[in-house]
Amino acid sequence: MRLLVTGGAGFIGANFVQQTVRERPDVTVTVLDALTYAGDRASLAPCAQDVDLVVGDVADVDLVDSLVAGCDAVVHLAAESHNDNSLADPRPFLRTNVEGTFTLLEAVRRHGRRFHHVSTDEVYGDLPLEGSTRFTESTPYNPSSPYSSTKAASDMLVRAWCRSYGVEATLSNCSNNYGPYQHVEKFIPRQISNLIDGVRPKLYGTGANVRDWIHVEDHNRAVWAILERGRAGRTYLIGADGEHTNREVVEALLEIFGHPRDAYDLVPDRPGHDLRYAIDSSLLREELGWEPTYRDFAAGLEATVRWYQDNERWWRPHKDRTEQRYRALGR
DSSP states (O other): OEEEEETTTSHHHHHHHHHHHHHOTTOEEEEEEOOOTTOOGGGGGGGGGGEEEEEOOTTOHHHHHHHHHTOSEEEEOOOOOOHHHHHHOOHHHIIIIIIHHHHHHHHHHHHTOEEEEEEEGGGGOOOOSSSOOOBOTTOOOOOOSHHHHHHHHHHHHHHHHHHHHOOOEEEEEEOEEESTTOOTTSHHHHHHHHHHTTOOOEEETTSOOEEEEEEHHHHHHHHHHHHHHOOTTOEEEEOOSOEEEHHHHHHHHHHHTTOOTTOOEEEOOOTTOOOBOOBOOHHHHHHHOOOOSOOOHHHHHHHHHHHHHHOHHHHHHHHHHHHHHHHHTTO
16 A cells, blocks of 8 residues: 555654554555644654655645555645644644645545545534533534634535545544654643653643543554545544543643642633543444553553653754743743
C-alpha cells in the first residue's frame, strides 16, 4: 500500500507514521505537513529514512492532487486543533480543517482513492458531569468552539462526499489522546513540562471538567482497523473508557513527581469550556474487534512522564513561546 498521511509531523500523525513504519513494512508512507508550530520534523526523526516528507499546505489544490494521484489511500490527520488558539484567531482553523478537507475530498474523488478522516469527540459538544451517558455514532452534533465547529464541518463534508459522489471514506471521532510527541501547549504535556521546570500545574476553573483519555498508540491501531476493515460511509468512535477529571489527572502527575496532590493553582476558566466527554466505542470493538492495550491510565501516564523527562531536547524549543501565549491569556 502507498499511504498518504496528512499532518504526519504532528502529535497523532507522527506516532501513526512511526507505528506504521515499525509494524507494517509493506506500507510506503508519504507525509504532507505544513510544519506549522504544531508540526515538527524532529517528530519523524526515528523513521525519517523510511518516509517521504512533503512540506506543504493541505489546501494547496495542485500539490494535494499530485500526492493523492500517487497513493492508494489517505489518512487525513492534518488539523488546527488547539481550542485556545481557535478562540483567539479562528481563521487558520477554517483554512486547514474545512478548506483542507474539501481539497482532499475532491482529489480522492477524482482519483478514486480510499480516504479515512480523523476527527474529534468535541464535535458532539459536552455531556453533564453527573450520569453515565456517552457519545455514540448517532449523537447529534453540538460544537461549542471555533475548533470543534470546523471539525464538525469537515465531518459533514466527508459524509456528503460519500453519499453524493460515492467516495470510499470512513470517519473516526476520538476521545483525548495522550502520549509521546504531544506539543507542550496541550493539557498533559504542559503540566508535565511545568513540573519538570519546578512550576506548579494550573487548572481551568475548579478542575472538575472530565475528559476521556486514550493512549495515542491505541488510537492509531484503531485507525488501522478502520482503514482495513471499516465499512465505507460509516463513523466509528474511538475510546478506551478513560474518564478522569482534569483535577484527577493533575493530582496523578503530582504524585508521580513526588509532590503533594494539592500543589496546583486554579486559573480563570476558558470560555465555552466543555464539561464532560465520554465515548461509547462498542461499534468499533464489536464490528472490527479492536481493544485498547493501555488499559491502566496511571501506567500510561507514568510512561508519558518518562518520555518527556528523557526527551527534553524535543519539547524545550517550544516551551517558552507556549508559556508566553498562556501568560497573555492570563492562564
